[in-house]
Amino acid sequence: MPVPAQIAILMALKSRLFEPVTLDRMTQAQRAVQEAAAGMPVDLATRLVSADKLREEDQVAIIELARKAIVPFLPHAEASKTAPTEAP
Numbered sequence: 001m002p003v004p005a006q007i008a009i010l011m012a013l014k015s016r017l018f019e020p021v022t023l024d025r026m027t028q029a030q031r032a033v034q035e036a037a038a039g040m041p042v043d044l045a046t047r048l049v050s051a052d053k054l055r056e057e058d059q060v061a062i063i064e065l066a067r068k069a070i071v072p073f074l075p076h077a078e079a080s081k082t083a084p085t086e087a088p
Helices: 005-016 025-039 042-050 055-074
Strands: none
Touching: 005 025, 005 042, 005 055, 025 055, 042 055
8 A cells, every 4th residue: 555545544543534434334435545645646645755744734634635535434424524523
């Protein structure tokens, strides 16, 4: 798994974004975050593998990317279109 995808999943876990996802949809939600990470801006992906520490705005961007990817897998996602958010 590429580094940006690993970091996106770990940050989503740390931010508790996967908690409302039911177990039967977890693999799909994880895959969606991996796919979203593959489409992150090149400059951000480059910093993920080259920077000693992520900037706060990078962390926010990665968590938002993951949050958007997870929304379809949340219970009642069609009705609410919301996901939990938490600062890095």
